[in-house]
Amino acid sequence: MKDENSIFTGDKILKHLERVAEWQKTGDAKPINWTLSLTNRCNGNCPNCYGWVGPDGKKDMSTIPFKKVKDIINQIAKLGGRAILVTGGGEPTLHPECMKIIKYIKSKGMDVSLATNGLLLHKLDLKTLLDNATWCRISLDAGTPEMYKKTHGLSEDKFNQVIENIRLLTKKKKELGSRCTVGVGYLTGEETLRGMEDYARLSSQLEVDYATFRPFHWDTTPIDKQLKKAEKYETKEFRILSSKQKYEFTKERKMKKPYTQCLCHYFFGEISANGGVYLCYHLSGSPGHCFGNLYEKSLKQIWNSKERKQAIRNLNIKECAPFCRGDAINRIMWEISRPRDHVNFI
Numbered sequence: 299m300k301d302e303n304s305i306f307t308g309d310k311i312l313k314h315l316e317r318v319a320e321w322q323k324t325g326d327a328k329p330i331n332w333t334l335s336l337t338n339r340c341n342g343n344c345p346n347c348y349g350w351v352g353p354d355g356k357k358d359m360s361t362i363p364f365k366k367v368k369d370i371i372n373q374i375a376k377l378g379g380r381a382i383l384v385t386g387g388g389e390p391t392l393h394p395e396c397m398k399i400i401k402y403i404k405s406k407g408m409d410v411s412l413a414t415n416g417l418l419l420h421k422l423d424l425k426t427l428l429d430n431a432t433w434c435r436i437s438l439d440a441g442t443p444e445m446y447k448k449t450h451g452l453s454e455d456k457f458n459q460v461i462e463n464i465r466l467l468t469k470k471k472k473e474l475g476s477r478c479t480v481g482v483g484y485l486t487g488e489e490t491l492r493g494m495e496d497y498a499r500l501s502s503q504l505e506v507d508y509a510t511f512r513p514f515h516w517d518t519t520p521i522d523k524q525l526k527k528a529e530k531y532e533t534k535e536f537r538i539l540s541s542k543q544k545y546e547f548t549k550e551r552k553m554k555k556p557y558t559q560c561l562c563h564y565f566f567g568e569i570s571a572n573g574g575v576y577l578c579y580h581l582s583g584s585p586g587h588c589f590g591n592l593y594e595k596s597l598k599q600i601w602n603s604k605e606r607k608q609a610i611r612n613l614n615i616k617e618c619a620p621f622c623r624g625d626a627i628n629r630i631m632w633e634i635s636r637p638r639d640h641v642n643f644i
Contacts, residue, residue: 308626328378335387343451419463428476441496498528516617557632562624
């Protein structure tokens with residue numbers, strides 16, 4: 299079995315030392331990883347999600363046409379991209395060519411992954427997904443219909459559909475002997491704390507590779523007791539994972555970041571379903587943080603633009619969530635960037 303403990307660690311940036319060296323030498327780098335939102339349409343009804351809102355304050359229901367998606371993928375590859383996470387925005391599997399897109403990304407020599415709510419898995423070409431994706435994660439966020447209603451705002455029959463879809467996916471994975479890592483996710487907070495054990499118990503029965511816990515942004519609810527109960531369901535084939543650094547941060551209530559600049563955005567980028575390019579996933583949809591649009595300029599032009607440099611200057615990390623995706627990378631890069639005396643004496 300793969301070492302699943304290595305999935306959610308920020309030190310993976312150290313596997314790309316040539317990009318780190320590029321950044322140290324020039325103050326910039328070619329991005330390693332891109333997040334690509336295929337559509338802002340969604341079949342979920344999550345109470346804590348406000349949907350993708352455009353600059354005019356109205357909901358944006360954009361979907362990138364297949365031809366344009368291929369063009370964007372080609373540009374990412376030319377810019378040195380190594381992986382693309384297909385997500386949203388909305389629900390990526392609502393894009394009619396989602397599986398063709400995943401196959402195309404892989405054909406360009408890049409790794410590809412899918413984050414989905416799982417509602418449409420039974421309608422997809424799962425062989426294409428499992429043959430091409432490095433990983434697929436389903437946002438389950440529940441172990442019972444009652445918790446699913448609370449987290450996804452959907453009925454018991456939808457919950458049951460997702461469960462059956464996960465079983466279908468893991469069964470197909472076994473049949474194909476696929477190396478695609480299949481996992482489920484759960485966001486923890488004050489309102490979802492009591493459902494953690496139910497989720498772990500159910501996940502252990504679904505034959506997924508792992509079930510993970512991550513905190514809602516700004517929610518500092520400790521999970522130690524509930525996590526210990528959840529970990530009872532681990533087996534040799536099934537792991538319970540958590541964003542350990544984030545929970546340590548939560549437990550100690552250290553809301554102040556140890557760095558004063560965001561540095562992770564040099565190594566990944568975000569493309570929204572309306573063609574907008576952003577510094578990161580968390581800023582997608584924020585009018586002040588879009589620094590170009592792929593319907594107007596090429597990705598290379600946008601990445602090297604004065605607008606991107608201005609977006610970096612405008613970034614105020616005091617306004618960013620403490621549990622952002624790039625926090626662990628920021629901590630590592632901050633240590634690398636700090637001056638040291640007697641550096642050859644290690």
